[in-house]
Amino acid sequence: MSDKNGILVVAEPKxxxxxxxxxxxxxxxxxxxxxxxxxxxxxxxxxxxGALSAxxxxxxxxxxxxxxxxxxxxxxxxxxxxxxMAAIRAADPALVLCAGSPDGRDVASGxxxxxxxxxxxxxxxxxxxxxxxxxxxPCFGGSVIVEKEATTSPAVATVxxxxxxxxxxxxxxxxxxxxxxxxxxxxxxxxxxxxxxxAGIVSLEEASVIVAGGRGVGSAENFALIRELAVELxxxxxxxxxxxxxxxxxxxxxxxxxxxxxxxxxxxxxxISGAIQHAAGMQTAKCIVAINRDPEAAIFNFADFGIVxxxxxxxxxxxxxxxxRKAAS
Amino acid sequence: MKIAVCVxxxxxxxxxxxxxxxxxRLDRSVACVLxxxxxxxxxxxxxxxxxxxxxxxxxxxxxxxxxxAVRKALAMGVDSAVxxxxxxxxxxxxxxxxxxxxEALRTFEWDLxxxxxxxxDGETGCVPAAVAEQLGVPLLSTLAKVxxxxxxxxxxxxxxxxxxxxxxxxxxxxxxxxxxxEPRYPSMKGxxxxxxxxxxxxxxxxxxxxxxxxxxxxxxxxxxxxxxPEPRKAGVKIEDDGTGAQHIADFLASQKLM
Ligand SMILES: Cc1cc2nc3c(=O)[nH]c(=O)nc-3n(C[C@H](O)[C@H](O)[C@H](O)COP(=O)(O)OP(=O)(O)OC[C@H]3O[C@@H](n4cnc5c(N)ncnc54)[C@H](O)[C@@H]3O)c2cc1C
Ligand SMILES: Nc1ncnc2c1ncn2[C@@H]1O[C@H](COP(=O)(O)O)[C@@H](O)[C@H]1O
Numbered sequence: 001m002s003d004k005n006g007i008l009v010v011a012e013p014k015x016x017x018x019x020x021x022x023x024x025x026x027x028x029x030x031x032x033x034x035x036x037x038x039x040x041x042x043x044x045x046x047x048x049x050g051a052l053s054a055x056x057x058x059x060x061x062x063x064x065x066x067x068x069x070x071x072x073x074x075x076x077x078x079x080x081x082x083x084x085m086a087a088i089r090a091a092d093p094a095l096v097l098c099a100g101s102p103d104g105r106d107v108a109s110g111x112x113x114x115x116x117x118x119x120x121x122x123x124x125x126x127x128x129x130x131x132x133x134x135x136x137x138p139c140f141g142g143s144v145i146v147e148k149e150a151t152t153s154p155a156v157a158t159v160x161x162x163x164x165x166x167x168x169x170x171x172x173x174x175x176x177x178x179x180x181x182x183x184x185x186x187x188x189x190x191x192x193x194x195x196x197x198x199a200g201i202v203s204l205e206e207a208s209v210i211v212a213g214g215r216g217v218g219s220a221e222n223f224a225l226i227r228e229l230a231v232e233l234x235x236x237x238x239x240x241x242x243x244x245x246x247x248x249x250x251x252x253x254x255x256x257x258x259x260x261x262x263x264x265x266x267x268x269x270x271x272i273s274g275a276i277q278h279a280a281g282m283q284t285a286k287c288i289v290a291i292n293r294d295p296e297a298a299i300f301n302f303a304d305f306g307i308v309x310x311x312x313x314x315x316x317x318x319x320x321x322x323x324x325r326k327a328a329s
Numbered sequence: 330m331k332i333a334v335c336v337x338x339x340x341x342x343x344x345x346x347x348x349x350x351x352x353x354r355l356d357r358s359v360a361c362v363l364x365x366x367x368x369x370x371x372x373x374x375x376x377x378x379x380x381x382x383x384x385x386x387x388x389x390x391x392x393x394x395x396x397x398a399v400r401k402a403l404a405m406g407v408d409s410a411v412x413x414x415x416x417x418x419x420x421x422x423x424x425x426x427x428x429x430x431x432e433a434l435r436t437f438e439w440d441l442x443x444x445x446x447x448x449x450d451g452e453t454g455c456v457p458a459a460v461a462e463q464l465g466v467p468l469l470s471t472l473a474k475v476x477x478x479x480x481x482x483x484x485x486x487x488x489x490x491x492x493x494x495x496x497x498x499x500x501x502x503x504x505x506x507x508x509x510x511e512p513r514y515p516s517m518k519g520x521x522x523x524x525x526x527x528x529x530x531x532x533x534x535x536x537x538x539x540x541x542x543x544x545x546x547x548x549x550x551x552x553x554x555x556x557x558p559e560p561r562k563a564g565v566k567i568e569d570d571g572t573g574a575q576h577i578a579d580f581l582a583s584q585k586l587m
Contacts, residue, residue, distance in 0.1 A: 074493055077458065077468045102454075102471045102487075109458035110468070112424060118549030119424055121453040134553065139452065146353065146555040151548075189467045189497045192483070197491035204489070209586070233587075251508040252487065257449055258365055258507060266586045268577075283561060287584055289577060295566070302561035305580045309569025317574035322587065325578060 004094035004153050006038025010084045012099040013046040020206050021161035023059045025097045028164040030060030035128045043087035047073035057173030064173045075103045078186025081110035086180045100158040108158045118150025120157040141280025161206045162263050202236035208265045212238030216271015220248035229319045240272050256281035270311045274299025330383040332374040333439040336367040338391050338398035339450040353552035363398040366445030368512035375406045403523035404515030415532040420545030427459030428542045444504040461502035470504040
């Protein structure tokens with residue numbers, strides 16, 4: 001694979017851990033390592049980066065670059081690009097993988113611009129064909145799926161959460177401390193305050209199960225039914241735009257073309273009609289379950305399992321049923 | 330404060346998007362609109378202008394018909410616009426687009442460049458960061474709030490848990506999300522007035538663009554093949570007779586999803 005060496009994963013620190021998508025990327029990179037013909041390195045940029053490095057090794061990293069500085073306690077775009085660039089210079093990888101998250105996109109795009117490298121966004125597949133990295137990318141809300149490659153080496157890509165498996169493959173990773181000289185323009189951005197209004201919620205993009213509610217939920221108060229089912233399933237909560245526009249839930253929950261794109265293992269749509277713009281954000285879910293009282297609702301055209309019924313009855317009954325089965329097992 | 334706002338024309342979400350199998354480019358012959366996310370950027374720019382005086386300039390790269398999207402921004406209240414259009418620009422990837430926008434932004438002075446968080450057809454969300462790099466100014470993306478005091482910007486960057494408040498001096502590149510404001514509808518007067526507002530149309534040569542950096546030939550990514558996914562099929566549909574929840578639980582168990 002050219003004269004470049006292996007794959008570098010730019011880690012996303014999250015709540016004192018490494019984000020799932022980072023572990024998924026490391027797992028995928030290690031599976032390709034033999035063919036890629038180079039090591040899997042990871043760079044961790046955080047105030048507590050050293051403490052996070054063992055986890056990278058557990059998922060198969062050969063080498064972990066650690067940029068540990070209080071300046072990196074909270075994401076700062078320019079500074080993270082500076083640090084990622086230092087790791088790219090040290091590792092000289094053929095491919096750089098970043099998280100498919102707002103932070104990851106900023107880092108990937110910044111690095112690609114500095115490197116003049118091809119940028120592959122939101123990939124859901126990564127293979128090596130004839131010695132070249134080929135990625136899969138769903139576009140237009142998953143209505144077209146393309147295979148792409150970068151014409152540069154290194155290439156930079158962002159990885160959609162939840163598409164690669166996360167498997168432990170413990171290795172004694174070599175830990176290398178990197179000291180980075182941050183550029184003056186990166187230091188212009190200062191963090192004033194970190195506000196956690198909804199600490200502990202399951203991240204929508206990373207969730208493997210999502211319970212989503214639409215206008216059929218009827219009111220803001222009644223959305224509690226959706227939350228209760230989500231808690232029982234350890235799921236994240238999603239919503240259609242209709243109820244975001246109504247102000248029943250925060251727009252952070254919106255799934256769809258003008259909301260979030262999610263690829264969970266399971267998506268339970270409650271009182272959602274299944275409009276094309278909603279489908280655009282969730283039709284790559286592995287399994288879709290729909291609860292809707294209208295037998296003609298479009299959602300039933302692409303749900304794997306549908307119940308025609310009143311969500312006010314079915315959703316609480318499902319919460320109870322799952323609780324009962326969990327207690328029994 | 331002089332604010333540039335980058336706006337893109339995108340294919341209407343109701344239209345079925347197709348890739349031309351010969352070039353793997355998006356078929357743009359269908360109905361197009363101003364990128365919905367960019368309406369928030371335009372609105373935010375107008376609000377900053379209204380609160381602090383100044384001027385708002387829209388910048389767009391696209392085919393000639395992208396003028397419609399630019400006129401919508403003008404109708405909303407933007408003062409003037411730059412449209413970069415040239416057949417040679419077709420096929421630009423996010424990096425190429427960012428290069429062209431950055432070059433267009435170098436042709437006039439501004440304190441702030443606003444972007445939508447992503448386009449509904451390009452969907453990369455990467456153009457703002459790449460433009461910031463090209464211009465060498467700080468980036469703050471995914472913003473739910475922007476406050477301007479003198480030349481200091483205080484912003485809220487949305488996170489899953491809440492937000493992070495940052496401070497940064499102008500000049501800077503910012504991208505804003507849905508929810509930051511409620512975009513205004515163009516008034517009749519605005520729509521009429523938009524036709525007379527200055528629109529500066531530029532091509533690749535008037536911007537002295539480096540041909541190796543944009544268009545199909547300058548693209549650093551290449552589509553190898555494309556396909557429609559297997560359409561999802563309708564699965565089981567059961568009328569609830571009081572056992573609906575149990576049916577779902579059985580299904581989830583059978584799929585090892587519980
Ligand atoms: C530019 C643009 C972008 C858009 N982006 C998005 C987007 O990102 N995300 C998005 O979701 N939408 C988006 N939309 C809106 C989309 O077109 C739909 O209007 C929206 O998804 C509908 O939401 P809904 O299914 O909750 O509501 P409705 O279409 O009103 O459907 C409600 C459903 O609930 C069912 N129902 C009612 N009561 C009950 C009950 N008691 N029990 C069970 N079922 C019940 C009804 O049968 C119905 O099917 C966008 C639209 C446009 C024009
Ligand atoms: N061709 C373009 N012309 C002007 N602005 C653009 C163009 N492409 C992208 N943008 C801006 O960059 C943002 C992100 O777009 P994207 O990276 O394509 O998702 C958009 O919301 C626009 O503000």
